Amino acid sequence: MVTSFKISGFTCPACGSVFDARTVTSITHQGQDSDFLPHYLGENPLPYFLVQCPDCNFSAYPEDYAEPEVVQQKVSVPTIKRILSLPICRKIPEEALKFFIAGKIYEETGRNPYHIGNLYLRGSWCCRIHDNRKAEIEMQQMAVKFLRLSVERSTINNPDNLPVVTYLIGELYRRLEDRKAAREWFSAVEEVLIDQEQQWILELTQKQAELNEHFIN
Numbered sequence: 331m332v333t334s335f336k337i338s339g340f341t342c343p344a345c346g347s348v349f350d351a352r353t354v355t356s357i358t359h360q361g362q363d364s365d366f367l368p369h370y371l372g373e374n375p376l377p378y379f380l381v382q383c384p385d386c387n388f389s390a391y392p393e394d395y396a397e398p399e400v401v402q403q404k405v406s407v408p409t410i411k412r413i414l415s416l417p418i419c420r421k422i423p424e425e426a427l428k429f430f431i432a433g434k435i436y437e438e439t440g441r442n443p444y445h446i447g448n449l450y451l452r453g454s455w456c457c458r459i460h461d462n463r464k465a466e467i468e469m470q471q472m473a474v475k476f477l478r479l480s481v482e483r484s485t486i487n488n489p490d491n492l493p494v495v496t497y498l499i500g501e502l503y504r505r506l507e508d509r510k511a512a513r514e515w516f517s518a519v520e521e522v523l524i525d526q527e528q529q530w531i532l533e534l535t536q537k538q539a540e541l542n543e544h545f546i547n
């Protein structure tokens with residue numbers, strides 16, 4: 331079993347265009363990077379987690395197309411044009427750009443910062459896959475900003491995720507070579523751990539905290 335896809339029909343909530351797009355139906359992975367980029371088996375599914383309108387470039391998760399009224403009030407074609415005119419859009423790989431546009435649309439529509447941070451994190455993974463470290467750094471900085479907001483404003487719906495997100499913020503800071511911030515967030519993981527079954531995250535934190543102290547990236 332490797333990555334599999336299907337083709338579905340969509341109507342763009344921003345411009346009304348009707349089109350078909352490929353979405354992911356199953357994935358398999360073996361291992362992951364320390365910021366949870368899965369090592370996928372078969373074709374890389376990341377770009378197909380989002381559906382992009384071929385006419386106006388609106389990008390969102392497939393399920394977001396099912397709630398067009400949420401989007402229609404705030405996202406129009408000019409909104410997307412404005413997003414696309416930002417300088418960063420010329421520097422990041424096309425697959426990462428989908429996540430960037432979706433993240434910006436989520437910002438415009440006032441979505442949970444946890445989900446916004448996750449979109450930018452996935453964008454940073456696309457940059458890493460394309461060996462574009464500069465773009466990866468920009469997207470990691472955006473990911474960490476919104477993941478931090480989600481912890482600070484307690485917007486993470488599942489409390490079991492809090493230790494994992496706290497670790498992830500530390501790990502992103504470590505990758506961004508901000509040792510002090512990485513240390514702070516790594517040391518907070520133990521405080522927020524409630525479930526003993528999550529011992530693995532503590533072990534991973536200790537390992538990455540040690541790397542952080544020895545300045546190995």
Ligand SMILES: [Zn+2]
Pocket residue numbers: 342343344345346347383384385386387388
């Ligand atoms: Zn469109």
